[in-house]
Amino acid sequence: MNAQQKMGYLITEQLISELPAFKSANSxxxxxxxxxxxxxxxxxxxxxxxxxxxxxxxxTLSPTxxxxxxxxxxxxxxxxxxxxxxxxxxxxxKEQELLDPIYNKVRTAIESVAKNNGYxxxxxxxxxxFADDADDIMPLVKSQLGL
Amino acid sequence: MKMKRxxxxxxxxxxxxxxxxxDAVAQKVGHVxxxxxxxELPEMKQATSxxxxxxxxxxxxxxTSKEKLEAKLMEAxxxxxRGELSPSDIQRIQQELGGEEQALFKxxxxxxxxxxxxxxxxxxxxxxxxxxxxNDVAKENGYxxxxxxxxxxFAEEVNDITSKVKAKLGM
Numbered sequence: 001m002n003a004q005q006k007m008g009y010l011i012t013e014q015l016i017s018e019l020p021a022f023k024s025a026n027s028x029x030x031x032x033x034x035x036x037x038x039x040x041x042x043x044x045x046x047x048x049x050x051x052x053x054x055x056x057x058x059x060t061l062s063p064t065x066x067x068x069x070x071x072x073x074x075x076x077x078x079x080x081x082x083x084x085x086x087x088x089x090x091x092x093x094k095e096q097e098l099l100d101p102i103y104n105k106v107r108t109a110i111e112s113v114a115k116n117n118g119y120x121x122x123x124x125x126x127x128x129x130f131a132d133d134a135d136d137i138m139p140l141v142k143s144q145l146g147l
Numbered sequence: 148m149k150m151k152r153x154x155x156x157x158x159x160x161x162x163x164x165x166x167x168x169x170d171a172v173a174q175k176v177g178h179v180x181x182x183x184x185x186x187e188l189p190e191m192k193q194a195t196s197x198x199x200x201x202x203x204x205x206x207x208x209x210x211t212s213k214e215k216l217e218a219k220l221m222e223a224x225x226x227x228x229r230g231e232l233s234p235s236d237i238q239r240i241q242q243e244l245g246g247e248e249q250a251l252f253k254x255x256x257x258x259x260x261x262x263x264x265x266x267x268x269x270x271x272x273x274x275x276x277x278x279x280x281x282n283d284v285a286k287e288n289g290y291x292x293x294x295x296x297x298x299x300x301f302a303e304e305v306n307d308i309t310s311k312v313k314a315k316l317g318m
Contacts, residue, residue, distance in 0.1 A: 004173035010300060107300075114301040121176060121294070122301035 006118050008137040011125035015141060016106060025098035032094060036087040043083065047076045109144040113137050174291035177306040181295055184277055184312060194269040201265060205258040212251050220244055280315040284308050 016022050054069045114122050122137060185191055223240045226232050285293050288308065296302060
């Protein structure tokens with residue numbers, strides 16, 4: 001009745017960081033972030049240039065003309081903010097799209113290893129103060145994942 | 148004499164067996180989904196709605212005071228634009244409104260503190276109750292450890308005491 005419960009652990013973060021799929025997802029995300037950043041910087045530079053030109057021309061312009069330019073620039077700036085927000089959302093979405101399947105795969109692998117090897121519990125290794133190396137299921141999960 | 152010795156030996160053997168068994172008895176580990184209990188406990192739902200009602204009441208009071216203050220400011224601005232106010236009038240009104248604004252800010256902070264206090268007052272005993280129920284179920288069922296279900300990567304369902312704790316709480 002009081003059979004010994006088998007306890008194991010895994011440092012999830014360590015496993016994930018070693019997964020080729022995770023590394024590839026990460027570099028895809030970095031590339032996308034870099035691309036977005038460049039687009040934003042380019043647009044920002046265009047606005048800066050416009051401001052510079054407007055400032056130079058200002059003395060020769062009527063108050064109405066100045067007002068029109070100000071409104072134009074405000075619109076440009078708002079468009080830039082909107083782009084920034086959209087890019088952030090796109091990035092978060094892409095991150096979820098790329099990483100969720102990886103996390104799910106890891107979760108399933110942990111469960112299979114636990115069941116196939118009679119573990120009662122698999123604990124998160126990073127929250128343990130001490131753990132016996134023998135109870136680390138990392139090698140088992142890796143081989144389950146074909147690593 | 149020999150009989151007594153045999154009894155002694157038997158007794159020793161029994162003790163040893165007992166100790167041996169004790170030694171072999173593993174520490175039993177279980178887990179509980181405390182969050183789901185906190186979330187589903189009827190008294191907790193009641194406490195949450197009480198707190199929300201109180202927060203709504205405070206918010207309304209603050210909003211009313213804020214609107215009054217804004218109306219006063221608007222009135223003063225209009226009078227000033229019409230040139231109906233002397234410099235000393237303006238200074239007096241600025242001081243008055245500044246004082247009211249600070250009082251409002253203080254009131255807001257007071258309400259926040261009162262809300263926190265009320266929350267502790269209402270939910271503190273409930274958390275204590277849940278903790279006691281977990282403790283009791285653990286002891287009654289011979290568990291040495293109860294883990295938080297959200298903190299484990301895998302757990303056999305057979306060691307989940309959540310439903311037992313809920314039953315103990317009359318849920």
